[in-house]
Amino acid sequence: MKREMLINAALMAGLLVVPLWAWAVDEPFTITLATRVAILALAAVGLNIALGIGGLVSLGHAAFFGIGGYAMGILASHAQTYDPIMQWPLLVEGTKVMPVIWIVAVLAAALAALVIGALSLRTSGVYFIMITLAFGQMLYFFAISWPAYGGEDGLSIYVRNDFPLLNTLDPIQFFAICFALLALALWFSARLAASPFGLALNAARQTPQRVEAVGLSPFRLRLAAFVLSGAITGLAGALFADLNRFVSPVMFSWQTSGEIIVFIILGGVGRLYGPVAGAALFITLEHFLGEVSDYWHIFLGLLLLAVVLFARGGVIGTLAGRKVAHD
Amino acid sequence: MKLRTLIAAACAGVLGTAGLAEDGKVKVGMITTLSGGGAGLGIDVRDGFLLAAKMAGNDNLEVVVEDDQRKPDIAVQLADKMIQSEKVDVLTGIIWSNLAMAVVPSATARGKFYLSPNAGPSMLAGKGCHPNYFNVAWQNDNLHEAAGGYANDAGFENSFILAPNYPAGQDALTGYKRIYDGDLAGELFTKLGQKDYASEIAQIRASDADSVFFFLPGGMGISFLKQYADSGLELPVVGPAFSFDQGILQAVGEAALGVKNTSQWSKDIDNPANREFVAAFEEAYGRLPSLYASQGYDTANLLLSAMEKADIANAEAFRAALKEADFDSVRGDFEFAANNHPIQDIYVREVIKEGEVYTNKITGVALEDHSNVYVDECDM
């Protein structure tokens, strides 16, 4: 366990040092890449609450990622044009203030997770994987054919949203915001995993009967985890939209859901910092392999295959050694 | 790995700055689709562009090419990389409207030039127009409007029209209806990516249409045409060039023979620049050039013509030089409208078979010196 903590600390330090170094030598694109890692890791930290602790393999988390993204896109585009979102029964205006956008994104994603979770959690196993996929696809097709907010073209926001006292257009300051939120989410999920709720959730994954025997409802535990999980992924979606200054239905696609899962598995399932390691590795590979060959997907595929077949604990598992039940 | 990132990035930074310092140099960042499903289009734009650059032999032009995988977020990331690390002066290459919408506004806002070799969303032609954004292909509505013009000339009075349910599809039907004078026998939105059109074809059969207009790019169009040919329906079909282009025509095969389509370019346009282009492309790549290759080729030549006249360090002068469009376009006459979109002839082509190869020949002009309707919305 000691060793894993060291690795985790090194990971976070690395994610902090690389952009600082890039900032010092004026290499803004490296900062952008690091920001991307932090945001995608945040999305996967969200999924990891459902998947890692609760054992709920959701192939539909792109739904929450996209809802977060569209919360940002819709609010900011209305603020950009000074066109209120609705005037009746009460006046709702758009906004360019990040914390407000985040709250809306989190609430919207949590609400969606509540509805999707309440229906999906009636099933389990493969059926759960597939029904979450179905909900993701539903939203994907809806976003494509919904003309009000750009349909497949998506929505472009010309200037990044504001955060009090910071200049978000400066890459390093925006990175700092994303990194802080990632650290907060990691701290939160560590606390959650160690809390009575986390322990009960973990127990519900392993032996649901025992949880029921002490009077807890596995369904409610899982639903609560699913809602928290969706909310964090929704927050990541809002940040991702701000990073790109753009949202589109691609955020809802099943490939996005697949990639979020890939981050977790690359990093190591059930490892708290697995998403960070996985996202960092994925982005680095994408960056370098893409330069090597037009057919780099083949190498990415081979590497993923190798991780599943031969390095079962992912990056952290391989480095930290044998997997302990949960941490 | 991390150390390598840093070193590689640092080198890129140094090189980029060095490039900027020299006079007359122009660094172009090309973001286009080179892997995955739509790769054929991006490869053609790239090949056309690089062919023109090679033929010009201008050492001051440097091109960096990157693959966007047809994903908007990757395209945005690459644009950031090219602007921040590579320090490019000009961006180009994007194939798809949704990717253009993600990249172009923020690139032009940061003072870069963007030359579009393919996508022309209405937003960028109208309210969102920008002096640094030049479209060398067409405004998205153009080829559909031309199809409407052709329908009038051909005497169609009751068209059945269909397109996928997404912004470009909605624009396509609007564009056709803008010029077309007749009635509609039916109007359908299909699913984006749909491959089976039995249901739509049945509805066409059940209607009393005298013609069919469709916009179904890529694999959707291949599927539709094959199924339409097999359905025994013999109503005339017209569509924009995208479903009849050199790259995919071989996959449609006989089903496309005789179909009329509208395009601003064809390989048999008779002018010296086009003859030179078609011959050079075939020799360099061993295949016939496509519409997209011609657009990439023209984009490079526009840029080269501006480089002859002005230094990119003087953005004002360079912008004016681009706007003059003083180059020999392979499509003949070419000039920019007030919103930096082309004014050009749009032709009607017919699919024919030359030996074993399916290709197009021009049969007439659908719209002469055609501009776009968004000019008035653009104030710059």
Added chain:
Amino acid sequence: MRYRAAPGTGGASTLTTILFIEQVLNGLQFGVMLFVMAAGLTLVFGVMGLINLAHGSLYMVGAFAAAAVAGATGSFVLALGAALAAAAGAGALVELLVIRRLYDREHLDQVLATFALILIFSEGTRWMFGSFPLYLDIPDALSGVVTLPGGIQYSLYRLVIIGIGLGIAGFLFWLISRTRLGIRIRAGESDREMIAALGVDISKLYTLVFALGAALAGLAGALVGAIQSVQVGMGEPVLILAFVVIVIGGIGSIKGAFVGALMVGLTDTLGGLLLPGFFRLFMENAAATSTGSALASMLIYILMAVVLVWRPQGLFGPQT
């Protein structure tokens, strides 16, 4: 079943009985092809407990093999044979190299490994065949339309597809319920230890079942490729639909896959036809067209969600 929209609205086509029957046939044709695709998936899951996201890649392999052979020889029959052989071969190879290491893994590992296989298959195919779609067309003998009783004009090739699909369904039912292989498959579904105890070479059985599923996917790819387009990435949309089918039907059940496939095929086809008309009853034309089309594209996913909420194990899955 006959109504006419207000004249001159454009876009409101008339719904006649003939059109309706034709659409039912289209839904049926779509459904049986989905069944051929889904049968392999559901067998592999039922017998080996494996989620195979790369099933769509085998569909693509079949279509590409067929297009290549048809291009070289001009024979559609040879092309179909090549599709079966190439997909079965690719399936067996992948099973031996990769898939068999995944049987005792969690679904999560299976999802990731087969996701990786999709990447390898797709880019590998693009590397071999280039980025442009390939040509594959209906053979002359099967092209054109036939007139059915009642004056319905319908594509001969699509009728043949319906026939082949129903034939395969019959063959599979026979295989599962009447043959020695079928007994072993059923035994494998219910009790894996027992079948090993019976002295059946389980790893051979698994390779065989996987190759059979792959061959069916390849056949579907070739049959459908002739009327659609043969290109990289063609497998994934079908794969997702096939998953919808087996989840609705209950995973592991051939009967469920058959019923699910027909439900999905008919819902999709008739939804696209009827929904815009339905919205036109109380909306103006353009808005109705786009709302109806939007809802139609979501319809099968809504169907799947409703079925799962009502019966969490699918229609014919083992109820627990």
